[in-house]
Amino acid sequence: MPATRRASEFFSPAPLLAVALLATNDHFLKAAFHNTLTGKLSDFAGCFFLPLYVSAMLSFVTRWSLQRRLWLGAITTLAIFIPVSVSRAAADFVCRTVELIAIPLGIGAQRIASDPTDLIAVPMICLAVLYAQKVNRCVAASS
Numbered sequence: 187m188p189a190t191r192r193a194s195e196f197f198s199p200a201p202l203l204a205v206a207l208l209a210t211n212d213h214f215l216k217a218a219f220h221n222t223l224t225g226k227l228s229d230f231a232g233c234f235f236l237p238l239y240v241s242a243m244l245s246f247v248t249r250w251s252l253q254r255r256l257w258l259g260a261i262t263t264l265a266i267f268i269p270v271s272v273s274r275a276a277a278d279f280v281c282r283t284v285e286l287i288a289i290p291l292g293i294g295a296q297r298i299a300s301d302p303t304d305l306i307a308v309p310m311i312c313l314a315v316l317y318a319q320k321v322n323r324c325v326a327a328s329s
Contacts, residue, residue: 194325195252195318196235196242204235225299226307229267233310236263238318252322256315263311271304 195201208231216224237259244255269276281296288296 191325191329192245193242194321195256196238198321200317201235201238201314204231207231208235225301226304229271229304229307230310233263233267233307234314234317236266237311237314241318252318256318260311260315264308267308267311268305270298271300272302274300276300 208228211224211227211231215227237256240259240262241252241255244250244258245252248255250258266280270280277298277300281298284296288294
């Protein structure tokens with residue numbers, strides 16, 4: 187099975203657009219506008235693409251079903267997003283962990299603002315799972 191077909195839940199327009207939105211927001215829009223909207227855009231985008239990304243990466247190293255990978259992606263996203271949203275210590279820990287990869291790649295120091303109102307983005311995780319199921323049905327139908 188081709189790699190992109192195997193990981194079609196992530197390598198499709200909506201999740202890739204979410205990644206682009208997160209990068210644009212974090213590197214340009216927040217600096218230019220620094221308002222409530224820019225503060226939440228990354229949360230919504232991240233909650234959408236992260237479960238799909240985790241699922242896609244698992245598709246390369248396991249033979250698990252899409253459903254199983256999506257569940258693990260959703261649980262992983264919740265396990266990271268909720269503590270980071272409500273705990274400054276958790277946010278700092280995630281930043282330090284991400285920096286282990288980011289700094290050698292020239293991305294630089296990371297900053298995550300801990301804000302319980304970010305939890306408003308959690309429903310995007312469910313939307314991501316539904317999206318992946320729809321993409322999977324479309325890919326299967328076109329095969």
